[in-house]
Structures are given as structure tokens and as C-alpha cells.
Amino acid sequence: MATLKQQTPSSPQLVSEYRGKTVVFLEGETDVNLFRNYWFKHRLDKLDFTEPNAGIGCVGVVNNVSNFRRNGIAAFGLVDRDKLQADKNWDLAWETDDAVFSAARPYGKHVWITRYWEIESYLIEPRIIERHLCHTAKGRAPRSSAEVELECTAHAEALIPHAALNAAKRMHGEGACGDGQTSKFPSRNEVEVEWRRLKASEDISDEVWRDYLAAVPKVEAFADGDTPSQKLAGLLRCVNGKAMLHRIKTTHKLQGDPTFFLAEAILQQDVIPDELRHFVDDFCTTADIR
Structure with missing residues (x-):
């Protein structure tokens, strides 16, 4: 054709x-x-x-x-x-x-x-992520679903300030933060410390900072859930999926692009998103x- x-x-x-x-x-x-x-x-x-x-x-x-x-x-x-x-x-x-x-x-x-947020966000399925991590760690025993969900949710929460700052930058016609810009900061608090450092060094303007602060509660509203799984599903609607994968790769020192390994595992486990x-x-x- x-x-x-x-x-x-x-x-x-x-x-x-x-x-x-x-x-x-x-x-x-x-x-x-x-x-x-x-x-x-x-x-x-x-x-x-x-x-x-x-x-x-x-x-x-x-x-x-x-x-x-x-x-x-x-x-x-x-x-x-x-x-x-x-x-x-x-x-x-x-x-x-x-x-x-x-x-x-x-x-x-x-x-x-x-x-x-994007197609890559549908690759963030905790059970599938853990299968990939076990495979790359030469077959280690899998962690509990609860532990993996907590880790993925923590990554999503660490991306709340990333999502809010990107929204503010878009409001002012500025380029977005990179997918890997938060990856070396394990927690949301550490990302926020870095954002304040950028503000103090004038890498973030007053106007963008004002709209960033206004955007934070809008992003947080997506995390309104009783369980880590519900919070993760909510946050995947507004945090960057590629940035999530980058954080997971950095945390676990993964080499290469996991996209199609995860895609194949999602297919084999029949967990293609409804x-x-x-x-x-x-x-x-x-x-x-x-």
C-alpha cells in the first residue's frame, strides 16, 4: 500500500x-x-x-x-x-x-x-515496569505490587512541580523543561528546592513564577484519590510520561529505551489500557x- x-x-x-x-x-x-x-x-x-x-x-x-x-x-x-x-x-x-x-x-x-498526558504515559503500568526491572536485574525476585505502586506514585508526585512549571512556561511562550530535568532529584521537595534555586538565580522570571505557583494546585487536583494507584492514574493525566520513564531509568540505572519492551509486555499480559x-x-x- x-x-x-x-x-x-x-x-x-x-x-x-x-x-x-x-x-x-x-x-x-x-x-x-x-x-x-x-x-x-x-x-x-x-x-x-x-x-x-x-x-x-x-x-x-x-x-x-x-x-x-x-x-x-x-x-x-x-x-x-x-x-x-x-x-x-x-x-x-x-x-x-x-x-x-x-x-x-x-x-x-x-x-x-x-x-x-501522552501515549508514553500508558506505558506506566507498575506491574509491567517491575517485570522490566527484574529482567534487567538478571531475574531478581519481584517486589510487591504495593511497593512498586508507591514508587511510581512518588515519581509522579515529584513531577507535579515539573508539570506546573511547564504550564507556566507555555503561558509565556517559553520552551518546556527537559524530560530529564528532575531525574536526579528523588522527591518532590527536592525538585521544588531546585526550582527555587532557579528562581533565585533569575533563570525563572517573576511572571513565570507567579503562574507556576497558580498552576501547582491545578496539577495537585489530579491526585485526588484514596490509594497510590488512584493517585498515579490521576497524575498521569497531567505529568509528562516521558519524564516519568526518564526518572525510572535514572533511578534504576537502566540502559537503552524501554518503550517497546514495556509495550510488548503490556500486550503479552493483556493489560492494554481500556x-x-x-x-x-x-x-x-x-x-x-x-
């Missing part, structure tokens, strides 16, 4: 080739790999998971869905929650009610938004082009 990057959406040949299949646009190569080669490879008879033309991420997803549908091709898109902050849709970005969040469709009825399953089921059964 021809790739989307080889033809324009209005090409009659392209329309012909995609008849009978629904195109699902994802933001990037990693997302496509996870869906196509791991979690939903059993759906390839009905769906074609692909990047947008010209590889232009979330903006390309929205534009390509619109273009393909105009040309008679059933198409859907899935974008990460972080797009809402990029678009300064703050009310929806900070929405903690999943029902309200899911009902909102700021990019049209054919583009879904992940509840979690939310993503529901998205894909909808893509398979709702092929109208209106």
Missing part, C-alpha cells in the same frame, strides 16, 4: 487504495509503532495507523483527518492531551472529570484526545465519512 507521504489527500489513487479501510492518524512514529506493531496489530485488517503528511504532529493529525474526510476517506485522529496546553485550552487541560473531558471535542467529532481499546473499537465500527 502506498504511504501517505507519497500522495496528496485529493489523489484519486489514494482514495481508491483506502476504500474499505479506516485511516487513523497518530502524532508520531512511536505512537504508530505502538498501535501498529504491538497493541492493535490484530486490527490492521480494518485500520491503517499512520503519521500525518509531512510529519507535523498533532496539528497534522487534525488537518489530515479533515482533508481525508473531505475526499471521501473514513479517517480518525488521536492526539495527546498535551495538545490542549499547546493550544492554550486551559479549562479543558485542567479538567479532572473524565466524563466532562471525554465529552468535549475541541478538534471535531472525529479527533479523540487521550486522557493521559481507554485505548475503546478508541480503536470506535474507529473500527464508526466508518462514516460525514
Whole structure:
């Protein structure tokens, strides 16, 4: 099958080739790999998971869905929650009610938004993380689920100031903190000490600092749960998934990228997130082009 990057959406040949299949646009190569080669490879008879033309991420997803549908091709898109902050849709970005969040469709009825911050956030499954850590530690005995959940939740809590500062930086058009910027600081308190140091050295402006302080309780609101597991699930909606993986790698001195080991383990253990399953089921059964 021809790739989307080889033809324009209005090409009659392209329309012909995609008849009978629904195109699902994802933001990037990693997302496509996870869906196509791991979690939903059993759906390839009905769906074609692909990047947008010209590889232009979330903006390309929205534009390509619109273009393909105009040309008679059933198409859907899935974008990460972080797009809402990029678009300064703050009310929806900070929405903690999943029902309200899911009902909102700021990019049209054919583009879904992940509840979690980004696709990598769905790799943060404590049991799967522990399997990977045991494997890299040459088969050590696994820790209890409770212990692993506590560790993952502590990493998420340490990223609360990271998420709040990134939001404030976006408000002022500044670049985000790096994924690894908190990784050497084990606790939230130590991250906050570092942020205060940056403020004192004027690496964080007064304006950004003011909005950072205002954003902290908005991030904390996602941690409203009775158990570490509930708090973790809440925080994964607003903390950076790649930064979480970076912290775990740093803490356990892991080498290499664990993304596809975790993806394969999630598939083998049949713990593909229900939310993503529901998205894909909808893509398979709702092929109208209106």
C-alpha cells in the first residue's frame, strides 16, 4: 500500500487504495509503532495507523483527518492531551472529570484526545515496569505490587512541580523543561528546592513564577484519590510520561529505551489500557465519512 507521504489527500489513487479501510492518524512514529506493531496489530485488517503528511504532529493529525474526510476517506485522529496546553485550552487541560473531558471535542467529532498526558504515559503500568526491572536485574525476585505502586506514585508526585512549571512556561511562550530535568532529584521537595534555586538565580522570571505557583494546585487536583494507584492514574493525566520513564531509568540505572519492551509486555499480559481499546473499537465500527 502506498504511504501517505507519497500522495496528496485529493489523489484519486489514494482514495481508491483506502476504500474499505479506516485511516487513523497518530502524532508520531512511536505512537504508530505502538498501535501498529504491538497493541492493535490484530486490527490492521480494518485500520491503517499512520503519521500525518509531512510529519507535523498533532496539528497534522487534525488537518489530515479533515482533508481525508473531505475526499471521501473514513479517517480518525488521536492526539495527546498535551495538545490542549499547546493550544492554550486551559479549562479543558485542567479538567479532572473524565466524563466532562471525554465529552468535549475541541478538534471535531472525529479527533479523540487521550486522557493521559501522552501515549508514553500508558506505558506506566507498575506491574509491567517491575517485570522490566527484574529482567534487567538478571531475574531478581519481584517486589510487591504495593511497593512498586508507591514508587511510581512518588515519581509522579515529584513531577507535579515539573508539570506546573511547564504550564507556566507555555503561558509565556517559553520552551518546556527537559524530560530529564528532575531525574536526579528523588522527591518532590527536592525538585521544588531546585526550582527555587532557579528562581533565585533569575533563570525563572517573576511572571513565570507567579503562574507556576497558580498552576501547582491545578496539577495537585489530579491526585485526588484514596490509594497510590488512584493517585498515579490521576497524575498521569497531567505529568509528562516521558519524564516519568526518564526518572525510572535514572533511578534504576537502566540502559537503552524501554518503550517497546514495556509495550510488548503490556500486550503479552493483556493489560492494554481500556481507554485505548475503546478508541480503536470506535474507529473500527464508526466508518462514516460525514
